[in-house]
Amino acid sequence: MDANRTRIAVVTGAGSGIGRAVAVELVRTGWTVALAGRRTDRLEETASLAQAALAGEPAVDTGGPGGDAEPPDGENGTSTCVRTDVSRPEDVAALFAAVRDRFGRLDLLFNNAGTFGPGGVPFEELPYDAWRHVVGTNLDGAFLCAQAAYRQMKEQDPQGGRIINNGSISAHTPRPHSAAYTATKHALTGLTKSLSLDGRPYRIACGQIDIGNAATDMTERMRTGALQANGEMAPEPVMDVADVARTVRHMAELPLEANVQFATVLASAMPYVGRG
Template sequence: MAQPTAVGLGPDGTWPVVLSPKTAVVTGAGSGIGRATSLALMDAGWRVALIGRRSAPLHDIANDSAVVIPCDVTDPIVVDAAFAQIADDFGHLDMLFNNAGIFTAGRTIDDIPVDDWLAAVNVNLTGAWLCARAAFKQMRHQSPIGGRIINNGSISAHVPRPGSSPYTATKHAITGLTKSLSLDGRPYNIACGQIDIGNAASDMTAQMSAGILQADLNTRPEPVMDVDHVATSVLHMAELPLDANVQFMTVMASAMPYVGRG
C-alpha cells in the first residue's frame, strides 16, 4: 500500500490532511520512451510500477518507491497477475501509460512473414488492450473511483511509412481503442488520451539518423528529438485533473516528414 508522503489543508480548512503519492503503471519501461517517462514520473514524486519483459533494465532505473514487475503483455494470465500485484502494492491506481510496442522489418505486404504480423498485433494491440482492460477494471472499482489511461500511438496512427503495414495497422487500431475507452470510461471518471510520437531518439529509432526509406523509395536520414520531450509531454497529460483530458497529442521532431509525408 502506498505510504503518505505529504500533508495539506482539508476542504474545511483543517490541518493536516494526509496526501498519498500518485501511482502509475508504465509498460515497456526498460528502454526508450518508457524508460524516460518512468524516470520523469518518479522525479515528479509518482510511485511507478515498471513493467517490461526483462527485469534487469527495470531494476537499473527503479527507485525506492518503484515496483519492478517483469511481464509479457501478450499473456492475459500474466497481465492480470501483474495488475493484481500492483493493486496490492499501491492500493490505488491513478494512471496507465500503455507504451509497450515493437517494429517489424520494412517490407511490402507480400514479403512480410505472417509471424511478423502476429507479433506486431500481439504486442502493439492485444498487449495494449489487455493492460487497458486490467487498469480499467481496477480504476472502475477502486475508491475514489477513476483514473487515466494514456496510449502510445504514433505518427503512423495517421500516415504510414513504406512497408509498415503491421505496425501502421496496429497504431490505427490504437486510435480506435483510445476513443472507445474514452467513451466507456465517462461513467467511471476514467479519462483516456493518446500521444502520437514522431522520431524520438531511442534504440528503436536509431536508423532514422542513419537513413530510412521514404515514400519516393529513396533512403534519407531524418531528424530526431530528445526522448525527454516525450516524457515531459506524458507527465503533463498525466497530471491534469480528471475533469480535463488531452484526447490526442502529437509530439515530433519538427522537421521530420509527416505533413505531406508522401
C-alpha cells in the same frame, strides 16, 4: 487528482526508450511507478536511473531481480519492477494484481509497450507469425492492460484514473513496409476513443500521444537513413525523448475533469507533415 496523495502509475515497455524516459520523469516528480517489461535487468536499470534522477545523484544498483528502488519511508517517488509480457493474459493479470495488492489503487496506465516488427519487409513477404507478434504486442497487449486498469479504476475508491496510449504518428500516416505496425496503431486510436466514451461514467479518462522520431534505440537508424515514400533513403531529424516524457507527465497530471484526447509530439523538421 489530489496532489497530496501518492500517485500510482503503471508504465509498460519501461525497460527502454520512451517507456524508460516516462518512468524516470514520473518517479523524478514524485509518482510511484510499477515498471513493466519483459527483461528484469532492463527494468532494474530504469529503476536505478529513476532514483538517481530523483536524488540528483549518479545511478546506483537497485538490488536483485524484482527488487525495488525506494526513497526513505514516507516520501513519494519510488519504483517497483514487474516482469511482464503484455501479450500474455496471465502476465498482465499478475502485473495489475501486484499493483493492487501493494499500492491499493491505480491512477495512471501509460500503455507504451510495442514493437515495429521486421523492418524493410515488403507487404507480400510479411510472415504471418511476424504479423501476429506485432498485433499481439501492440494491440492485444494494449487491450489487456487497458482492460485490467479500467476494471481497477472502476472499482477503487475514489473511483477513476487515466489511461494514456502510445499511438505513434503511424496512427495517422504509414511508413513504407510497415503494414503490421501501422494497422495496430490505427486500431489503437479506435481503442482510445472507445475507452474515452466508456470510461465517462466512472471518471476514467483516456488520451493518446502520437510520437514522431524521439531519440531512442528504435529510432537510431533515422539518423543515418530511413526509407521514404518516394523510395529514397534519407536521414531524418530526431528530438530529445525527455520532451516526450514531459508531455506525458502533463497529460497525466491534469485533473480527471480535463483530458488531452490526442497529442502529437514530433521532431519539428521530420518528413511527416506532407509525407509522401
